[in-house]
Amino acid sequence: MAVPGPGYxxxxxxEAPASATAAGxxxxxxxxxxGVMTAFDVVESRAEAIIVDISCNALSERHAEEITDAxxxxxxxxxxxxSDRTFLVHLGGKIEVxxxxxxxxxxxxxxxxxxxxxxVCQAIAARPDDARSLTIKRNTVAVVTDGSxxxxxxxxxxxxxxxxxxxxxxxxxxxxxxxxWPVCLDTQDTEEIIRTVxxxxxxxxxxxxxxxxxxxxxxxxxxxxxxxxVPVFHDDQHGTAVVVLGALxxxxxxxxxxxxxxxxxxxxxxxxxxxxxxxxxxxxPADIIAVDVEGIxxxxxxxxxxxxxxxxxxxxxxxxxxxxxxxxxGADVFIGVSAPNLLTAxxxxxxxxxxxxxxxxxxxxxxxxxxxxxxxxxxxxxxSDYPNxxxxxxxxxxxxxxxxxxxxRGITDAMLLAASAAIADVVTEPNPLFIVPSVFDSTVxxxxxxxxxxxxxxxxxxxxxxxxxxxxxxxxxxADGARAxxxx
Numbered sequence: 001m002a003v004p005g006p007g008y009x010x011x012x013x014x015e016a017p018a019s020a021t022a023a024g025x026x027x028x029x030x031x032x033x034x035g036v037m038t039a040f041d042v043v044e045s046r047a048e049a050i051i052v053d054i055s056c057n058a059l060s061e062r063h064a065e066e067i068t069d070a071x072x073x074x075x076x077x078x079x080x081x082x083s084d085r086t087f088l089v090h091l092g093g094k095i096e097v098x099x100x101x102x103x104x105x106x107x108x109x110x111x112x113x114x115x116x117x118x119x120v121c122q123a124i125a126a127r128p129d130d131a132r133s134l135t136i137k138r139n140t141v142a143v144v145t146d147g148s149x150x151x152x153x154x155x156x157x158x159x160x161x162x163x164x165x166x167x168x169x170x171x172x173x174x175x176x177x178x179x180x181w182p183v184c185l186d187t188q189d190t191e192e193i194i195r196t197v198x199x200x201x202x203x204x205x206x207x208x209x210x211x212x213x214x215x216x217x218x219x220x221x222x223x224x225x226x227x228x229x230v231p232v233f234h235d236d237q238h239g240t241a242v243v244v245l246g247a248l249x250x251x252x253x254x255x256x257x258x259x260x261x262x263x264x265x266x267x268x269x270x271x272x273x274x275x276x277x278x279x280x281x282x283x284x285p286a287d288i289i290a291v292d293v294e295g296i297x298x299x300x301x302x303x304x305x306x307x308x309x310x311x312x313x314x315x316x317x318x319x320x321x322x323x324x325x326x327x328x329x330g331a332d333v334f335i336g337v338s339a340p341n342l343l344t345a346x347x348x349x350x351x352x353x354x355x356x357x358x359x360x361x362x363x364x365x366x367x368x369x370x371x372x373x374x375x376x377x378x379x380x381x382x383x384s385d386y387p388n389x390x391x392x393x394x395x396x397x398x399x400x401x402x403x404x405x406x407x408x409r410g411i412t413d414a415m416l417l418a419a420s421a422a423i424a425d426v427v428t429e430p431n432p433l434f435i436v437p438s439v440f441d442s443t444v445x446x447x448x449x450x451x452x453x454x455x456x457x458x459x460x461x462x463x464x465x466x467x468x469x470x471x472x473x474x475x476x477x478x479a480d481g482a483r484a485x486x487x488x
Contacts, residue, residue, distance in 0.1 A: 176397030237275035246423035250430035268338030340364030398448025406456035
C-alpha cells in the first residue's frame with residue numbers, strides 16, 4: 001500500500017565508470033529495489049569516471065539502505081556518501097527571528113530601544129490592552145507541547161518534540177503570516193504545564209496546544225481557556241475536527257445525503273475523536289456510535305473515564321454494544337482516528353449504500369483506501385499520496401489569523417463550525433476524489449480567517465449566531481469572498 005515518498009528521500013554521491021551505460025545501470029539498480037529516482041545530477045566528469053548525485057525516494061530508513069547497497073554492488077561503482085534530505089532540512093532548525101524595523105543609525109536605536117522604548121513601556125503599563133497593538137502579541141502564537149504524544153510516535157519528551165513544533169511555526173508563517181514560536185516544556189505534570197503557560201501568556205495573542213497526551217490534554221485546555229484572556233486551541237482536537245467536518249460537508253453533497261439522515265461511526269475517542277463528536281452533535285445526525293479500544297461506548301459500560309462520560313450520554317441512542325465491526329453494519333459514515341488495519345472489505349461492504357469512509361490513522365489507515373473505494377462512494381485519508389487528504393494545515397493557520405485579527409479573547413464552537421464551512425465551500429464542485437481543497441490553495445486561509453473573525457466580532461457585539469446554520473453560512477460567505485478576491 002505504501003509508496004516511496006519524500007519523507008525518506010536520500011541523495012547518494014556515487015562514483016561510476018565513464019561508460020555509455022553508466023546512467024542507465026544506476027537508474028535500473030535503484031528501480032530494481034523499489035526506489036523512485038527523482039534527480040540525476042552529474043557533479044564531475046573525467047575520462048575514466050563520473051561523479052553523480054542520485055536523489056531518490058524510499059519507503060523507510062531500511063529501504064534507503066537497500067537502495068544504497070544496490071548502487072554500491074554494481075561493478076566499478078562506489079558510493080562516496082549518502083545524505084538524508086529530510087535531516088538536511090532540519091539542520092540548524094527551520095525558523096528564525098528577523099527584525100521588522102531597520103536598525104542602521106543611532107536614531108533607529110533610540111526609537112526601537114532606549115531611551116524611546118521607555119515611553120512605550122509606560123503606555124502599556126497604563127493600558128495593558130495596548131500590548132496587543134504595540135508588541136508582537138498582535139501577531140504571535142505559542143505552540144506549546146510537553147512531548148507526550150508526538151505525532152504517532154508516543155512520549156518522546158520536550159527536546160524530541162521540537163522539530164514538529166518548529167514545523168508548525170513555519171506553517172503558521174507560510175500559510176497565514178502568523179508568527180509562532182515553539183514552547184517545549186520539560187514537564188508532563190498537569191499543574192506545572194498550566195501554570196507555565198499562564199505566566200508566559202502575556203507575550204502571545206494565542207496558545208496552540210500540540211501533541212499533549214489524552215486525557216491530560218482535555219483538562220489543560222479547559223483550564224487554560226478559563227484562566228487566560230487569549231484563545232487556547234488544541235490542534236490535535238479542534239484542528240482535526242474542523243477539517244473532518246469540512247470534508248464531511250462536501251462528502252454528503254457528493255452522495256446526496258443530509259447529516260440528519262446519517263448514522264456516523266467514530267472510531268477512536270481520544271483528543272481528535274472527542275472533538276469530532278462534539279462538533280458533529282450540533283449537526284443533529286441520526287446517531288453517532290463512538291468506539292474506542294474497549295469497544296462501543298454506551299451508558300452502562302463499566303469503568304468509563306470522566307472524559308468519556310459525556311460521549312456516552314450524547315451518543316449511541318439505541319445502546320449498542322460490541323466492537324467496531326458491530327457498529328458498522330448499515331452505517332452511513334465511518335470516521336477513523338484510531339489505529340491501522342482495523343477494518344475489512346466486508347465491514348465497508350456492510351455499510352449503507354453510498355457509504356463515506358474517512359480512514360485517518362497515519363501513516364497506515366484503518367483500511368487500505370484502495371480496498372475501501374471498492375465499496376464506499378467517498379474515501380479520505382490522512383496521507384498526502386491519496387486523494388482527499390484530511391490535513392490540519394487547512395485549518396489552524398486561518399483560524400489563528402482570524403482570531404488575531406479580531407483580537408479575540410477566546411474561541412467558540414460557532415467559530416469552528418464557520419471555519420469548517422469555509423474550508424468546504426472553497427471547493428465549488430466536490431466530487432468523490434475532491435472533497436477538500438489543496439493545502440496550497442491560496443483562498444483557504446483567507447476564507448477561514450474571515451469566517452472566524454466575523455463570528456468573533458459578532459459574538460463580541462452580542463450578536464451570537466442564533467443557529468448552527470448561521471455559523472455555517474458565515475463560513476460559506478467567507479469562502480465566496482475569498483474566491484472573489486482571488487479572481488479579482
